[in-house]
Amino acid sequence: MSSVRNVIVLGATGSIGRSTLNVIRRHPGRFRPLALAAASNASGLDELALEFDPDFVVLAHEPPAGFKPRWSGEWRVGEHEVVRAAATAAADTVVNAVVGFAGLEATLAALTAGKRLALANKESLVAGGALVLDAWRGGTGELLPVDSEHSAIFQCLQSRPVSEVRRIILTASGGPFRSHSTRALQEVTRADALAHPIWDMGDKVTVDSATLANKALEVIEAHLLFGVGYDRIEVLVHPSSVVHSMVEFRDGSTIAQLSNPSMEVPIQYALSFPERLENEFVPLDLVGGGPLSFEDPRRQDFPLLELGVDAGRQGGVMPAVFNAANEVAVAAFLDGALDFQGISAIVGDVLIQTAPVPVGSLERLREIDARARLLARIAIQARSSGTSHDTGCENSGTVAAPDLTNKQPTE
Ligand code: NDP
Ligand code: MG
Numbered sequence: 079m080s081s082v083r084n085v086i087v088l089g090a091t092g093s094i095g096r097s098t099l100n101v102i103r104r105h106p107g108r109f110r111p112l113a114l115a116a117a118s119n120a121s122g123l124d125e126l127a128l129e130f131d132p133d134f135v136v137l138a139h140e141p142p143a144g145f146k147p148r149w150s151g152e153w154r155v156g157e158h159e160v161v162r163a164a165a166t167a168a169a170d171t172v173v174n175a176v177v178g179f180a181g182l183e184a185t186l187a188a189l190t191a192g193k194r195l196a197l198a199n200k201e202s203l204v205a206g207g208a209l210v211l212d213a214w215r216g217g218t219g220e221l222l223p224v225d226s227e228h229s230a231i232f233q234c235l236q237s238r239p240v241s242e243v244r245r246i247i248l249t250a251s252g253g254p255f256r257s258h259s260t261r262a263l264q265e266v267t268r269a270d271a272l273a274h275p276i277w278d279m280g281d282k283v284t285v286d287s288a289t290l291a292n293k294a295l296e297v298i299e300a301h302l303l304f305g306v307g308y309d310r311i312e313v314l315v316h317p318s319s320v321v322h323s324m325v326e327f328r329d330g331s332t333i334a335q336l337s338n339p340s341m342e343v344p345i346q347y348a349l350s351f352p353e354r355l356e357n358e359f360v361p362l363d364l365v366g367g368g369p370l371s372f373e374d375p376r377r378q379d380f381p382l383l384e385l386g387v388d389a390g391r392q393g394g395v396m397p398a399v400f401n402a403a404n405e406v407a408v409a410a411f412l413d414g415a416l417d418f419q420g421i422s423a424i425v426g427d428v429l430i431q432t433a434p435v436p437v438g439s440l441e442r443l444r445e446i447d448a449r450a451r452l453l454a455r456i457a458i459q460a461r462s463s464g465t466s467h468d469t470g471c472e473n474s475g476t477v478a479a480p481d482l483t484n485k486q487p488t489e
Contacts, residue, residue, distance in 0.1 A: 089175030090114035165191035189219035196348035229344030230322035230335035294386020402450035403428035
């Protein structure tokens with residue numbers, strides 16, 4: 079790779095977006111930010127635009143009244159503009175670091191337009207499922223994982239066929255509550271959940287890490303990216319987050335990828351693949367760094383892991399429903415409207431009201447997502463008012479939801 083690659087950074091003002099821009103700062107001769115996008119942080123985007131002078135910037139939502147940008151370049155506004163940016167003709171690479179289902183259409187647009195998609199936005203792959211795989215496999219787009227575990231697995235696989243893989247071992251930090259007793263988990267607060275021992279990330283993924291919903295999303299992500307069956311994907315807690323994941327092959331060899339925990343390592347690899355670029359990341363200190371320890375996850379205390387993996391096994395719309403309910407529950411937890419253990423209760427509640435029908439079209443998927451969000455909000459309301467409820471939306475009299483009662487196995 080010799081010429082400068084034009085990179086679109088979606089979610090530029092977030093944790094992964096800023097780490098991506100750090101990588102680009104280190105390699106100005108290799109990467110150029112062609113466009114930067116954010117949701118509503120107009121001043122943050124303005125500051126980045128002043129530094130990088132991209133061709134244009136995009137805000138998904140209207141800037142606050144009276145906002146006056148200092149950067150005089152082209153500002154575009156609207157969610158459709160974020161999606162359009164992902165297909166910009168002059169772009170080589172799209173980094174999708176949007177958080178949540180909101181990133182789905184950009185993922186589809188980048189792949190359909192034949193870009194290299196450096197994907198951090200795991201929710202779009204999990205929820206989009208077959209739609210994303212079709213856009214990827216059916217076109218010329220490339221999908222490079224940014225999630226550290228999946229970057230590790232990608233590197234360990236070295237293009238060997240799945241038939242040679244005995245199992246994938248996906249590591250998890252265990253989050254801030256790894257050692258909390260069952261009882262202590264009942265009292266954890268928002269601030270506790272946001273105090274991750276290793277990773278400094280956006281709020282949503284930090285809470286997902288605390289509940290292990292993140293690991294469930296990642297099991298589904300690994301299944302979709304690498305085509306490995308759920309029975310061959312294991313999760314192990316590895317608190318120091320040095321081994322980012324492993325692949326055990328059928329000959330008994332296990333290959334692991336290690337580095338100090340920094341998202342800039344997998345981001346840089348997704349940008350530069352197949353090349354490995356020089357950088358100043360702190361090298362691993364295997365002697366001084368302490369032992370590498372592994373333990374089984376506490377599935378009973380962190381039920382979202384099983385709930386999510388089960389949703390993945392059931393296939394069809396279930397991963398999208400798991401994701402949507404989780405997004406709503408996490409937002410409610412962050413707003414102080416739901417307790418920590420309520421997150422898994424709400425997600426479980428929504429899942430049991432849904433049948434694993436096929437996803438079908440993008441339009442259908444949007445309906446599924448909207449219905450799951452509505453069911454989650456109803457369940458949260460019922461939990462906060464202490465009413466015992468049947469959240470079946472047909473009974474509430476207030477919800478116009480698509481009929482998902484036709485239970486058919488899929489995938
Ligand atoms: P943050 O909350 O820090 O950042 C999210 C970014 O997305 C912000 O720039 C936000 O803009 C932007 N955004 C949100 N909605 C839209 C939209 N509709 N259109 C355009 N931009 C939007 O999240 P993270 O960086 O932590 O996470 C991003 C993704 O990467 C998530 O899917 C997460 O699971 C995944 N990930 C994150 C890791 C990490 O270390 N942080 C590790 C592995 C995966 P604004 O600032 O205006 O709100
Ligand atoms: Mg991860």
